[in-house]
Each structure stands twice: as structure tokens, then as C-alpha cells.
Amino acid sequence: MTTVTGEDDLVEYGFRRIIITITAVLCALLEIVDTTIVNVALTNMRGSLGATLTDVAWVITAYAIANVIVIPMTSWLSQQFGRRNYFAVSIIIFTVSSFLCGNATNIWELVAFRFIQGLGGGALLVTAQTIITESYPVAKRGMAQAIYGMGVIVGPTLGPPLGGYLVDHFSWPYIFYINIPIGIIATMLTLTFVKSPKYGEKLKSNQVDWWGIVFLASFIGSLQFVLEHGQQDDWFNDDLIVFLSVVSVVGFLLFVWRELTYKYPIVNLGVLKDGNLRVGIVMCFILGFGLYGSTLIIPIYTQSVLGWTATDAGLLLIPGSITTAFMMPIIGMLIQKGVPQSYMVAIGFFIFFCFTLWMHNVITPDTGVENMYWALILRGIGLGLLFVPITTMSLSTLKGKHIGEGAAFTGMMRQLGGSFGIAIITTSITRFSQVHRVNLIANLDPSKIEVQQRVEQLQRGFMAKGFSSNEALGKAYQILDYSVMKQSTILSYMDIFLYLGILFLCCIPIILFVKKGKSKINPADAMH
Known part of the structure; x- marks a missing residue:
């Protein structure tokens, strides 16, 4: 012992x-x-x-x-x-x-x-x-x-x-x-x-797992680059992205082979035999996806669509964060009292689903702070219910140095979840916007009386400002084009929130795979 x-x-x-x-x-x-x-x-x-x-x-x-x-x-x-x-x-x-x-x-x-x-x-x-x-x-x-x-x-x-x-x-x-x-x-x-x-x-220097370090760096480094630059470089139409994707896959396979066969591995994959840690790292990945994904999308929406400053966009997220910080000690006390973490995680995922649905319903071209304030407070409660229970549950059946090894996996998966989330969300915004734009333009039939009236109204407005008839008509079409673009962007944000919510809802059944931690909590110990 x-x-x-x-x-x-x-x-x-x-x-x-x-x-x-x-x-x-x-x-x-x-x-x-x-x-x-x-x-x-x-x-x-x-x-x-x-x-x-x-x-x-x-x-x-x-x-x-x-x-x-x-x-x-x-x-x-x-x-x-x-x-x-x-x-x-x-x-x-x-x-x-x-x-x-x-x-x-x-x-x-x-x-x-x-x-x-x-x-x-x-x-x-x-x-x-x-x-x-x-x-x-x-x-x-x-x-x-x-x-x-x-x-x-x-x-x-x-x-x-x-x-x-x-x-x-x-x-x-x-x-x-x-x-x-x-x-x-x-x-x-x-x-x-x-x-x-x-x-x-x-370890002596000749026992150090240098190849493990090389394979790990090539696999993770290439994957992170692909995720960060995929959207702006048009994914697999770019030679560098294709090359680094291959490097990442090959690096991953060589890394796993090396760690399982070398006597002194740099990452102990054996710790993944722990069932709770396996379930935990899947949940950490999804938590990172939701946490970093929603932290990215809300400031982009408020700045690009609503025209807020960077400081205002940042300040909007603070009440929700304070809520999470306030929730943390309460959750910690509930865990100490023996409330099952799996219940909290299930409720946390459901609350996060409610937050995404709420955001899906309130975002418009002129949404105000008051429309998003309580939704973001709800997000804060959801994150509070997810973060601590998932982490303690992941490490609950580990002991000694395995705690550090397990924490490394949960930390890495949370970061990778965030990277995947940001990459998938930025790509989806671009792709969904294009689809919605095509659909919206299809409905702007020039033969429709409402469209003609709108163009005439805008044209008259510009002519009143001193523009010629042709210039005013060009500007009227520009305004229509801008409003179509804005509307298609908002529709793509709505889609993202909806899909994020569905992802969190689908996570609830994963909780069934969690085993109860071996360490029974003695109420006397909790009174220190």
C-alpha cells in the first residue's frame, strides 16, 4: 500500500x-x-x-x-x-x-x-x-x-x-x-x-521515449493546424491540409503502437483501461466543443451582426461566467454529500440543450442584451453542472500517479474538443450561409409586387439624397443584397445553436456507462 x-x-x-x-x-x-x-x-x-x-x-x-x-x-x-x-x-x-x-x-x-x-x-x-x-x-x-x-x-x-x-x-x-x-x-x-x-x-536519457515525443508532436501538431486553418484554406482542396491530415493519421497510429510496445512510454495509454476515464474523456471533448464553440459564436454574432464593440461583446459573457463560478462550490458540496455525479451531468447536458434552443429562438438582426441575458445565465448553470462532475467522475476510480495521467487526457480532450468545435462551427457558418443565401435569393422574385415596391422605395430614398436614377437603383440592390447576406448569416447561427443542442441532448445516454467510484465518501472525512 x-x-x-x-x-x-x-x-x-x-x-x-x-x-x-x-x-x-x-x-x-x-x-x-x-x-x-x-x-x-x-x-x-x-x-x-x-x-x-x-x-x-x-x-x-x-x-x-x-x-x-x-x-x-x-x-x-x-x-x-x-x-x-x-x-x-x-x-x-x-x-x-x-x-x-x-x-x-x-x-x-x-x-x-x-x-x-x-x-x-x-x-x-x-x-x-x-x-x-x-x-x-x-x-x-x-x-x-x-x-x-x-x-x-x-x-x-x-x-x-x-x-x-x-x-x-x-x-x-x-x-x-x-x-x-x-x-x-x-x-x-x-x-x-x-x-x-x-x-x-x-529515466536515463537513453530510456527516454524520443520516438513517442516525435510521433505525438507530429500527430497532435498537424491535427491542430488542420483544425485551425482548414476553413480559410478550403479544407481538402489545399495540398498542405491534405498532407498534414495524412501526417496526423500516420502519426497517431505510430504513436499508439509505440506507447503500447515501449517499456517507458511518454504517455501511459494503460490508464485508459479505466472505464470512467474513457467515458469522461468523451464528455470532456463534448464539453470543450460546447464551451469554446459557444464562446466563439456569441461574440462573432454580436460584433458582426449587431455591430457591438469587442469590449461590449466580451462583457455580455461575464454574468454567465459569474453564475458558473457561483455554482462551482455548491456543486462541490453536493458531490461531497454523495449526490450522484451522473445525475448532475445529465441535468447539465439538458440545461445546455435548453440554452441553445433559447438562443436559436431569440437571435435576430436587432436582438438586445435583455433577450440573451437569461439564456447566458442558463448556460452558466449548465456549465457548472457539467465541468466539476465530469472531471471528478473521470478521475474518481484512479489513484496515485494515474490521477495526473488521467487529468492529462481530460485536459487534452477538452482542448481538442474546443479546436474541433471552433473548426466545425466556422466552416458550418460559411457553408450554411451560402445555402440560406441561395434559398433567400430564390424567393426575391423581381416580378413580385412586394420586391418591386421595396426596390422603388429604396431608389426614391437615394434619389432624394442627390443620386441619379441609375446610381440610386444600384444602391437599392446593394442594400437588398446586404440584408439577404445578414439574414442568411443569422439563419446559419440559428442552425448552429440547434445542432449544438441536439449534440448535447444525444450525450445524456452516455451517462449509463459510468460506474460508481470505489472511494466511498465518509461524512466524517468531509467535516475536516
Whole structure:
């Protein structure tokens, strides 16, 4: 039973646990805010660095690719270097590269530093989750996940309004500089308070799974690139996308073969024998799909259709995030009291379905804040019911170092779910818009009296402003074309919300595959 004592050695109480929790949440928040904070600053970066839109998109892509490559390796790296050292070095890499990003003089320098920042950041997310989980006794793990979840859910929403504010009032480098003081504090707290579990012997350099690292990087890196750039490069009509898709599939097969046959694998696939973890990573993927997908589509809709500023679009998401943050400790307490997580997840999926249906019904060319406010509060409740129960359920039957390995899988699948969600949603918006545009134009029959009256009315309006008859007619048709485009875009958003809702509804039966965790919760333990 050596693993159990080792596991209990890491449990902290009182002041130390509070400090460790704050440090870990700070680091998770840093990483996640940085995933979305850049989105609102891309235009300013383009201007000051003289880059094209395709070039500047790499600022997001490079970070995301580095993130998903490093996440599955974090458990192994923690075991090699000691968790505390690895965590501290990751924070230092993240902080130093944030400073370098702010000082970049051209777009490719910025992209390179963002990649390094992503390597540091990916480690923060999973390691923070493992540190929090192991600092709490088993009976309080639900609460531990709730506290961690607050950072993970609030992070993506905080990014855009914070980024918008810094860009509007200062300049884009400040979205990176803001990480520096937090990074310094987090490093000092980590070195002082965080403990490393004893993992046994480290590997010699000739035992390191270098081929595993190469196959993992090629498979995940290529997949992330395909997902990020597929839509703008017209998917499989582009040679690079086809090539990288092949690399991704071959890399995946070689990676699985290598990890199953090598004595010291970099990613322990054996942990996937745990049934709850398998169900959990499917749910994490869908949660990432819904979380990042809806975080993307709402700001795009409010900015492109309703004409809001980036800051206003970001602020709209905050009440829902606060709701989620408020829900987290309540959910943690319910888990401690023994309420089955599977029930919460089922209710969470159903509530998310209700949110998407509500959004499907309220979006129009002139929807106001009041129409979306309560729908987004409902989304916040749904996310609260999903995040913590899914994570605790995934890790509920794991012990010792397997918790870190399991957390790496859930973290990676949530990120990949987000990437798939964003790729599929952006592609679907374009494709659905084209279909709706064709259908709407088919109904604009010039022989119809209503169409003729509308064109004449617009033409007279432009002629009253001093345009000639032909110019006014051209402008009238432009206005009609613009309203058709706007309407077809709105219809495509409605479709997306409907399909997202159906996806979440279809997830409810998956809960039947969850087994009850072996660790029975003793009410006396919960009273610590």
C-alpha cells in the first residue's frame, strides 16, 4: 500500500492548502485567459507589425499547437523532474515568453514566442489540476475540482473584455505584460509551498521515449493546424491540409503502437483501461466543443451582426461566467454529500440543450442584451453542472500517479474538443450561409409586387439624397443584397445553436456507462 501513503502525504490542511489552491488556480487562469485575450487584439497587432490576416492568425495557432502537444506529456515530465520543479519552470517559461511576446518587433518573432509561451502554458493547466486534486483528501476532491473549475470556466470569458480594455486604453503588448507580475508571484509561491510526490527512479536519457515525443508532436501538431486553418484554406482542396491530415493519421497510429510496445512510454495509454476515464474523456471533448464553440459564436454574432464593440461583446459573457463560478462550490458540496455525479451531468447536458434552443429562438438582426441575458445565465448553470462532475467522475476510480495521467487526457480532450468545435462551427457558418443565401435569393422574385415596391422605395430614398436614377437603383440592390447576406448569416447561427443542442441532448445516454467510484465518501472525512 505504498502508493496510498504517498498519496496521503500530499494532502494539505489549513493555510498551506489555501495558498496552494490559490497558486494553482492563478496559473490555470493565466493559461486560459491567454488563449482568448489575444483574439480582440489581432487587428492592432496587424497594424503595428505590418502583418496579413493569415499571418496574424498564427499568433493563436502557434499557442494552441504548443498547448496540445505538451498537455499529454505533463504527467511524464512531472515524474522526470519532480512536480514542483516542473511547475515552477513552466511558470517561468510562460512569464519570460510573455515579456518577449510584448517586445516582439515582427509577426514571426511574436509567433515563435507564442509557441514557447504555449509550451509553458499547457503544462500549467494539467499540473494545476493534479496539484489541487492531490492537496485535498478523497472526500473533498469534488470541492477541489470545483475550485479549479472556477478558473477554467471564467478564464475564456475574462479574456476578451480584459483584452479589449487593455488594447483600447494602452496598447496590445500590455495583454502579455499583465502576466509578468502574476507569474513572478506564482513562481515564488510554488517553490515555497508545493510538494512533489515521490515517483521512484528517473529515466536515463537513453530510456527516454524520443520516438513517442516525435510521433505525438507530429500527430497532435498537424491535427491542430488542420483544425485551425482548414476553413480559410478550403479544407481538402489545399495540398498542405491534405498532407498534414495524412501526417496526423500516420502519426497517431505510430504513436499508439509505440506507447503500447515501449517499456517507458511518454504517455501511459494503460490508464485508459479505466472505464470512467474513457467515458469522461468523451464528455470532456463534448464539453470543450460546447464551451469554446459557444464562446466563439456569441461574440462573432454580436460584433458582426449587431455591430457591438469587442469590449461590449466580451462583457455580455461575464454574468454567465459569474453564475458558473457561483455554482462551482455548491456543486462541490453536493458531490461531497454523495449526490450522484451522473445525475448532475445529465441535468447539465439538458440545461445546455435548453440554452441553445433559447438562443436559436431569440437571435435576430436587432436582438438586445435583455433577450440573451437569461439564456447566458442558463448556460452558466449548465456549465457548472457539467465541468466539476465530469472531471471528478473521470478521475474518481484512479489513484496515485494515474490521477495526473488521467487529468492529462481530460485536459487534452477538452482542448481538442474546443479546436474541433471552433473548426466545425466556422466552416458550418460559411457553408450554411451560402445555402440560406441561395434559398433567400430564390424567393426575391423581381416580378413580385412586394420586391418591386421595396426596390422603388429604396431608389426614391437615394434619389432624394442627390443620386441619379441609375446610381440610386444600384444602391437599392446593394442594400437588398446586404440584408439577404445578414439574414442568411443569422439563419446559419440559428442552425448552429440547434445542432449544438441536439449534440448535447444525444450525450445524456452516455451517462449509463459510468460506474460508481470505489472511494466511498465518509461524512466524517468531509467535516475536516
